[in-house]
Amino acid sequence: MKLRKSFVAYWLAVSAGLLALFSTPVSAQQFRLGYVSLDRIIKEAAPAKNAQVRLEQEFSKREKELQTQGAALKTRADQFEKDAPTLSESQRSARQKELVDLDRDFQRNRREFQEDLSRRRNEELQQVFERANRVVKQVADAEKYDLILQEAVYVNPKHDITDKVIQALNASAK
Template sequence: MIRSSLLPLLLVSIATSAPIVAAEMRIGVIDANRVVEQSPQYEAAGAALQQEVAERERALRAQQDEITKLQQRLERDGPLMSEDELQRLQNDIRSRQRRLKYAQVEFQEDFSLRQNELRTKLVKQVQEAVVELANEEQIDLILSEGVVYFSDRIDLSDQVIERLRERFRSR
């Protein structure tokens, strides 16, 4: 426990040493959203995700088209069908609608999961590039989220984006 008589001396000591520490410290800032959105990894991840989901989207649309055709048949031919035929067609439509709804929910969950996996991977790559830049440029502190203002002089976003481009090209 610090004695109350030593507290003012300690505070003066900290206050007078703080400017010295601050004068030696190098600080940088990155705009994380801009870095992510302008990185080639982001574009590649988006294209890969789109390619992954395209086939499933086509399959879901095909299922929906089949249901629509069956509903049109029900409206058109329903009055002419026997009670058993009508019941089978209605049951088939309901069954297909349930399967489609389940498939859509599953697709959305898979899409979200894959999107999060790709984002996590990209965030890790950005973080590695930032740490590498900080070490090379001897920067002590790099801020990102929650910064209200920063000057272009300490904005490292372009340098991080360029490192990400270099890494992407070297893959």
């Protein structure tokens, strides 16, 4: 019985607290929430597009060289397949070794290219993200936002400020 009275008293206190909490008037100041899509910034903002152009210019020559090297390797492999039945065992073995060496060089060059490209892309994107974060902070300060999110499962479009951020980034890129 004593346990029951304390349980009832506890729930009465909790209920009274909740009632007091929900019955207090809402403050005059409203909480402002915003959302920014980094994916859209990367796709649409001028600094991100400029970074992509720089990367393409920087790596296009190496990419073409890799394509040429790959095509030459394929041509040599096709020629080997065609000639293999008529080659002596020593010639076949020498050509196979040569193809293996060429393929190893090609794979190494391709891996180095991918690593270099990935590193440079990360550097460029990091600069874009830093600029975007500064612009987001400026927009938040200017428009009195309390919280800006970058990742969310769902966002009501009225909270999306990505267009404002993209416009500000584009203006600062000129």
